[in-house]
Amino acid sequence: MAASWVPDVDPSSDFSLANIPFGIITTQDDPAPHAAVAIGSHVLDLKVLAANSDLTKLFPGIDGLAEIFSQSSLNAFAQLGRAVHRQVRGAIQDLLSTDTQHPEVLRDNAELRKKALLPQRAVKMHLPMEIGDYTDFYAGFHHARRVGGMFRGMDNALQPNYLHLPVGYHGRASSVVVSGTPVRRPVGQILLDKDPVPVTAPSRKLDFELELGCFIARPNDMGSAIPVDEADEGHIFGYVLLNDWSARDVQAWEYVPLGPFNGKNFATTISPWVVLADALEPFRARPLENQTQLQQYLGEIQPPLQQYLREKRRDGVFDIQLEVELTTAEGDTTTISRTSSTNLIWSFPQMIAHHTLGGCPLRTGDLLGSGTISGQGRLESGSLLEMSENGWRVVELKGMDARTFLKDGDTVTLRGFCGVDGGRVGFGACEGRVYEALQKVTD
């Protein structure tokens, strides 16, 4: 990958020229949310670029981009489909390369550079997509197994359906917020000790969940399924980090028999930059697979996958290095977990094929969560539930502090990247700070 002429692109930046993620910004000069891409510690304002250059020359054959880059979400851009995303990202990579074919547009145009190339700290990020529906899967094998084992013993850790289908549930789209949004500790019904009657109180077991999120590009018609081998090229727009905040005590009491509800619907945070599907292509890897790797954990041969879940490709997931940082109110930051997205047992194409098997319509902008991603070790966990073994062990922090679950004032930051310095494809921070509950006790 060529170098960029943009100043100060730190080699360790998530936003190298190999990335070019898309987001929605507002700026000091323009309070209407609109599209931008990230490059190093800067953003390129695509609305300003469109207003000051000939887009038909930069992106030949693609109509309406100026209008699309002025919209308050990336939905219209996502709907154009993968071939257009590929072409636009490629053209922007060229524009920002030292040896660009169009030096006059930006590289050598000081006036436009000043207007269109802004420091990231000078812009405000917004939700990148208008999210119709949000679905959260449970494809993190070690998470599902460890949590199941905690409550049912390791012999019954995985439910009978777990290896046959990507288990998932419908989440709450209205509660998805962009990185940096404050997260209020939820009040809920919880059981204390052995009392069979609940109390209404702030959650005592507030947790994070380290996940990957996937945005849908093109929709499917209601009643028609998306074949697993067509899901990637035909329907995936890009990826974000996702923190599915969870109140474990609320969830434990409410979830039978219809699944998580208030234990999850108070907030889900996503990173602001959508890493396009093409940017992750060089970092493909094999997921945990039912017939081979899983055997070492489960000790028996698993039945073959249902036909609709069998992918032609064997490298359906990505090898993204993932980290969780916890920053205390006092400002001490500890990286409490390091893991990889290869710990997923299902790829997003498999999740999409399953989601639409019965004809459920996915729409442009819909968000799919992977489920919590954990490695095998306790300190590779994607949640405090696992790290603290449901509150029985403390997680040591810098500053002589420790946690079982989150305290008010804590900030959780998810990070993720692929590749080596100078060519990193990363997500930036997905962060949220916990604020105290509005009511202390209501009953």
Added chain:
Amino acid sequence: MAASWVPDVDPSSDFSLANIPFGIITTQDDPAPHAAVAIGSHVLDLKVLAANSDLTKLFPGIDGLAEIFSQSSLNAFAQLGRAVHRQVRGAIQDLLSTDTQHPEVLRDNAELRKKALLPQRAVKMHLPMEIGDYTDFYAGFHHARRVGGMFRGMDNALQPNYLHLPVGYHGRASSVVVSGTPVRRPVGQILLDKDPVPVTAPSRKLDFELELGCFIARPNDMGSAIPVDEADEGHIFGYVLLNDWSARDVQAWEYVPLGPFNGKNFATTISPWVVLADALEPFRARPLENQTQLQQYLGEIQPPLQQYLREKRRDGVFDIQLEVELTTAEGDTTTISRTSSTNLIWSFPQMIAHHTLGGCPLRTGDLLGSGTISGQGRLESGSLLEMSENGWRVVELKGMDARTFLKDGDTVTLRGFCGVDGGRVGFGACEGRVYEALQKVTD
């Protein structure tokens, strides 16, 4: 209630002058979806009315209605709040009354009557709201108890949380369709007999669910709960009938531990006319109550409700007469169930208070389902699962036919109304026909 001058308002019509429900139509002259109200077997086209009369005289003090009535959903109207809905509905009732205060606007204006008052059969109905999120509760006491008893025995029929909180789950907003939309039998993973390995096949246990749906008017801020006594006046727009189509075999295999997914997300049908909250006010009734009526079923005194669920009013639900008709492909129609919405254990204000307890934001246009409404008797059931006892008993139909679950070509029609002939407040039909699955066997 005064009589209407509109011709042929059948006394048994759901759409008496006491109702005035709102919907979204297209007409032969105007293919852009816009607002209307129903009166008898006619609709009053509000966009045409607005374009041809002085709305400031009809609806004094309310700005922007002409623009709002031209929109493709009722969301902007809903967001105006209950006081405005009350005033607008009252003014339309006056306009359509024999003794209207504004006879010149419509009653005595043959030209406008011809353009604005159209036979219902001449217009096409659309989804009335743009639905952000759809939540389905489980507040039908006899349904929850009977289904629970079927799978766990009557002594353990209700889960420990059931009497403490309105159990609910997040549904799939993209799959909500308006009455009349074809419903494709879903393909899914199902277990056959005692085989522990699933097959992928069309559902053999396709079912309906008789529910009431509630639309949200004004939103709450993220992080702030809606007090139960403020939910009705402050946040409820109106009601529809709702059929949450369910594939029982798909659901049974997939639902542990995160709840229903593909078993429900292929289609949910709603009736097209939103009956405003005020239209149902005269038909209030007491729900099943934890401390009193429930004792006769459960044989023990229940603990008091959590404070946030205690309503000042004791008549939080409505006494709506509900019916389910099944029409075979041959055209024989049987009313297979008759029940009432007083069989709900939770009111919608209680559902809203619970939904927002942890701060989950509800938005204008969000849809809440009540859960399946069943009476005590088998033929008062809101689902075939209950009527057929999960396939063990047949439900007799006219035409020498019978069902355990739905066949391709069956049409299910939900109906509901309050009040006596001449002043009925009803919903019209909520109907859908089942079409054969796209793939017979894939594995």
